[in-house]
Amino acid sequence: MLKDFFMGLSQNQFLNNTAKKYGLKMGAQSVVAGTNIPEVIKSIKELNAQGISCTVDHLGEFVFKKEEAIAAKEQIIKVIEAIHENQVDAHISLKPTQLGLDIDYSFCLNNIREIVHQASQYKMFVNMDMEDYKHLELTFQLLDELSLEYDNVGTVIQAYFHNALEYLERYKNFRIRIVKGAYKESAEIAYQDKKDIDANFIHLIEWHLLNGKFTSIATHDHRVINHVKAFVKQNNIPHNQFEFQMLYGFRKELQLSLANEGYHFCTYVPFGNDWYGYFMRRLAERPQNLNLVAKQVLNKKTKTIIGVAAGAFLLGRITKPNQNKRRR
The missing domain is CATH 3.20.20.220 (TIM Barrel)
Structure with a gap:
């Protein structure tokens, strides 16, 4: 279930574009x-x-x-x-x-x-x-x-x-x-x-x-x-x-x-700026990875983005299950 959750987040183009606006200010420099x-x-x-x-x-x-x-x-x-x-x-x-x-x-x-x-x-x-x-x-x-x-x-x-x-x-x-x-x-x-x-x-x-x-x-x-x-x-x-x-x-x-x-x-x-999908797939691949970078990556802005992402993912699964683009 957790793997599906993070994979779903990685596929969302809107959230990917939103994350770009924050760039490495969110703490993504720890993994990018x-x-x-x-x-x-x-x-x-x-x-x-x-x-x-x-x-x-x-x-x-x-x-x-x-x-x-x-x-x-x-x-x-x-x-x-x-x-x-x-x-x-x-x-x-x-x-x-x-x-x-x-x-x-x-x-x-x-x-x-x-x-x-x-x-x-x-x-x-x-x-x-x-x-x-x-x-x-x-x-x-x-x-x-x-x-x-x-x-x-x-x-x-x-x-x-x-x-x-x-x-x-x-x-x-x-x-x-x-x-x-x-x-x-x-x-x-x-x-x-x-x-x-x-x-x-x-x-x-x-x-x-x-x-x-x-x-x-x-x-x-x-x-x-x-x-x-x-x-x-x-x-x-x-x-x-x-x-x-x-x-x-x-x-x-x-x-x-x-x-x-x-x-x-x-x-x-x-x-590069397209770090969001990459990071979500790393969490899907091995959720324990979250513990390896949590102190560095999960600052207040990142938690907010992931929270919004979670809501969007769950809503998308219920109302528009085929809307998201394919991942890489």
């Missing part, structure tokens, strides 16, 4: 690394100084027009240039829907191809984030086509899908980020019980560590992290074959501790 490129570069430099690399996500919501997708592409290319010019340790994460996947497949492919090409000039990696199930095979198709031309692109495997191991085997020669999964999917295609998802998550990590090219392990769960530490030691897996990943602003002490222990560590760094 700035609203513009100079600010995100500053955040990356601070993380790099602690031995932490970064993957940068330019946040964007509700992209259904070509001009919006083109603007997103151009901004991501500017980020690539800024990473290169500042010689920081970072690469790119992007969402195909932000670049036009819901508009036209070929249009989206060309947009991403431009990004991947520019990144390849600087030997920079580009990760295509996975979204909901209806975009799954389309995203794999994008990866298949791009990999015919470039070797600096990879994607994400979501552990809650029943067929996750099949997907992982299919792309074992790619750099892969393994996550539990943040979207609400049906029982026909995805595990619903947390224990089942956690068990599959561990299974996928172990399989890819033994068989894959490079594994990015995205988790804030110290139990999973400790399990991986023991597993790689037992199986003599070198540290240069994997990395731990966490979100910007979450479990900062643990991020630094892992980097100091000699593990490759990468922080997922989102930036």
Whole structure:
């Protein structure tokens, strides 16, 4: 129920636009690394100084027009240039829907191809984030086509899908980020019980560590992290074959501790004004995340917005259940 609640909030375009007006004054700087490129570069430099690399996500919501997708592409290319010019340790994460996947497949492919090409000039990696199930095979198709031309692109495997191991085997020669999964999917295609998802998550990590090219392990769960530490030691897996990943602003002490222990560590760094939907999905994915940032984020204005959001969500569910746009 709590997951449905936060997912509902993340889908509301009106509330997303309202949150933009407050910007980082609401305390969102705790989980979003700035609203513009100079600010995100500053955040990356601070993380790099602690031995932490970064993957940068330019946040964007509700992209259904070509001009919006083109603007997103151009901004991501500017980020690539800024990473290169500042010689920081970072690469790119992007969402195909932000670049036009819901508009036209070929249009989206060309947009991403431009990004991947520019990144390849600087030997920079580009990760295509996975979204909901209806975009799954389309995203794999994008990866298949791009990999015919470039070797600096990879994607994400979501552990809650029943067929996750099949997907992982299919792309074992790619750099892969393994996550539990943040979207609400049906029982026909995805595990619903947390224990089942956690068990599959561990299974996928172990399989890819033994068989894959490079594994990015995205988790804030110290139990999973400790399990991986023991597993790689037992199986003599070198540290240069994997990395731990966490979100910007979450479990900062643990991020630094892992980097100091000699593990490759990468922080997922989102930036931009469209922070609201991103933050709500993080709460839907793991409601405990609320406790990790509550003191920093939930000031008076934020509580007011979430309160209004809750009312709007509940009213929308009752009177206009199909009005909200699809999430990313």
